[in-house]
Amino acid sequence: MFAVYIIVFICWKSVSHAAPSACENLLHPLEQLDFHHLEGSWALVAGSVSDPAHLESLKSRDSSRIIFAGNNDTSKISFTRVFSSHDSCQYMHSNITLQGSGFTFEQLNVTVTALNTSCSDCVAMRFDKSKQVQRFYLFSRSREVGQTEMEEFKAQAACLNITAPFVMDPSKELCPEKISGNPEDAFYSNTIIN
Template identity: 50%
Template structure:
C-alpha cells in the first residue's frame, strides 16, 4: 500500500513540474536572429493583449503588418508597423537595433516596451513578445509571410498565449486587405500610436 501511494505521489509531482517546464520551453527567446531573415513584410495572423481595453481596441483593426528593412550592413533596422482600421491605413516608423533576439528602440523615451523574438515551429512565421518596463508580457503577436497559418501552427500559438497567462488570441481575417507600403508620414498614425501604444 505504501509503495502504491509513493508511486502515485511521484506521478503527481512529475505532472505538476512538467507543465511549467513545457511552458518555459514553449516561450523561450531565440538565441540569435539574422537581421536579413526579418527583411520584408510580415502579416499579422493573430495576437493577444493583457490589457482588456487595449485588446478590445486591437480587435477593431481589419488587418495589420510590420515591415523590416536594413539601414546598413549592421543590425540597425527600420521597423514600420501598419494598421488598417476603419478604412484608413496608419503607419509609424522606428529605427531599432537587433541585439540577439531583442529589438532595442533608438528613441527610448517614447517606447516603454521591449520586443523579444520567441521560438516557433512555423517556418515562415515570427513570434514577438512585448514586455513592459516591469518585464511582464503585455502582447504576444504572431506574424507570417502568409495571411493565415495551419491548424497545428495556430494550436501552438494558442498554447504559447496560455503559457503567458494571456486571454485567447484574436485572429485576423485573411481576406482583409493589407496596407500598401508607406509613402509619406501619416499624422493620424502618430495620434493613434499614442492611444494604442505599440502598433503592430
C-alpha cells in the same frame, strides 16, 4: 516497503525538476534574431494582449503588418507598423536595435523577444514593457497559418497568462507598405501606439 516509496518519490522529484515544463519549451526565445530573416513585410495573423482594452483596439483593425528595413548597420533597423482601420491606413515608424533574441525601441521602454515557433515563415513576438508582458503577436509572410501553428500560438498565449488570441481576418486588404501620394489616405506617426 516505506523505504521503496521514499526512493521512488525522490527519483520522481529529481526527474520532474530536470525536465523543462511544457510552457518553458513553448516560451523559449530564439537563440539569435537574424535581420536577413526579418527583413521585409510580415502580416499580423493573430494577437493576444494583457489588457482587455488593448484587445478591443486590436479587434477594431481590419488588418495589420510590420515592415523591417535596414541600412549598412544591420543592428540598427527601421521598424514600421501599418494598420488598416475604417478605410484608412496608419503608419507608425520607430528605430530599433537588434539584441540577441529580440530588439528594443530606441525611445521607448519596450523590449520585444522573438519566441521559437514551428511555423517556418512566421515570427512570434512578445512585447514587454517594464518586464511585464503587454502583447504577443504571430506574424507571417502569408496571411494565414495552419491549425497546428495556431494551436501552438494559443498555447503560448495561455502560458503567458494573457487573453485568448484574436485571429485577424485574412480576407481584409492590407495597407500598402508605403504611404500613397494622397495624404488623406494615411496617418503617419513617429511613435508607437496601442
